Amino acid sequence: MTDHDGAGAVRPRTLAWVGRHLEPGERIVGTEALHGGITAEMRRLTVAAPDGGVRHLVLRTFVDPSFADHAEEMLNREAAALALLAGTGVTAPGPVAVDPSAAWCEYPSLLMTHLVGRTALENTGLEARVPLLARQLTAIHAVRPAERPQEYKAWATADDIVPPPGADTAVWAAAIDVIRKPAPPYEGRFLHRDFHPGNVLFDIPPRRPASARITGVVDWVQTSWGPADLDVAHCSTNLALLHGPQWGLRFAEGYEEAGGVLAPATSERLYWRLLDALAFAGGVRWVARPWREAGRAELTTRVVEDRLNAYVTSLMGALD
Known part of the structure; x- marks a missing residue:
């Protein structure tokens, strides 16, 4: 598996948990750290299908102990919001799976779909x-x-x-x-x-x-x-x-x-x-x-x- 973030691949238990929520035959072939967040680790996961197709998912993981007490509440809130927004005109990621209390993962985690696009913080435009x-x-x-x-x-x-x-x-x-x-x-x-x-x-x-x-x-x-x-x-x-x-x-x-x-x-x-x-x-x-x-x-x-x-x-x- 290709690891682009320089901080290690997805942790073993979390990787197994993500795998249970993939389509049959799919596997994770790469991870990349997404920068810009403050409260959680964010990674883009590259998922390969048996037919050669590729898609991306995003994994949010609360690792910092200072946020541990609030992770379950925040992840449940985000998962509920994403489910709600699926029926509106607001484009947001779709929830795939959530482990808010770290029952399956090393840390509280949320798996969601990936949106195309980039943040724009530059002055131009x-x-x-x-x-x-x-x-x-x-x-x-x-x-x-x-x-x-x-x-x-x-x-x-x-x-x-x-x-x-x-x-x-x-x-x-x-x-x-x-x-x-x-x-x-x-x-x-x-x-x-x-x-x-x-x-x-x-x-x-x-x-x-x-x-x-x-x-x-x-x-x-x-x-x-x-x-x-x-x-x-x-x-x-x-x-x-x-x-x-x-x-x-x-x-x-x-x-x-x-x-x-x-x-x-x-x-x-x-x-x-x-x-x-x-x-x-x-x-x-x-x-x-x-x-x-x-x-x-x-x-x-x-x-x-x-x-x-x-x-x-x-x-x-x-x-x-």
């Missing part, structure tokens, strides 16, 4: 991709599940926030005070909850970046029920850190242009935008690392911290 991201998110929010997923969880509280080095302390203190207030009322929507360019796959013609199209959305472990503003806020923060604060501000406009509905009051929109943005303060180095691995070498921790500070300052100025 961004102006064409942002409206596509906005339209895709409106489609996700239009999903009406028969059973609601878990209520959203905030990823930080006001007392958790430590401003990054060089931050304007007065601006950050005012921003933190905004999220000390009770959450505004909202009309619930089906949320991806981790929607950003790193979880969206594109087909981009090399010579025609403006002709990009989305081929699917991945990483549904955080699926939740909550305000559309929160998904918009998360993608906005990521765009601000990847490409500059102006793109974080632009995304909400694109979402409304695509037919999405945000909170009616400016103060409510500000709350959700800051609730997401401020949560990045303690984890910039974890966010920046996979971006650098994906080719954005200039996005050092310091650069991303500076962009986060500039984005929070922009929010307080533009939406105050």
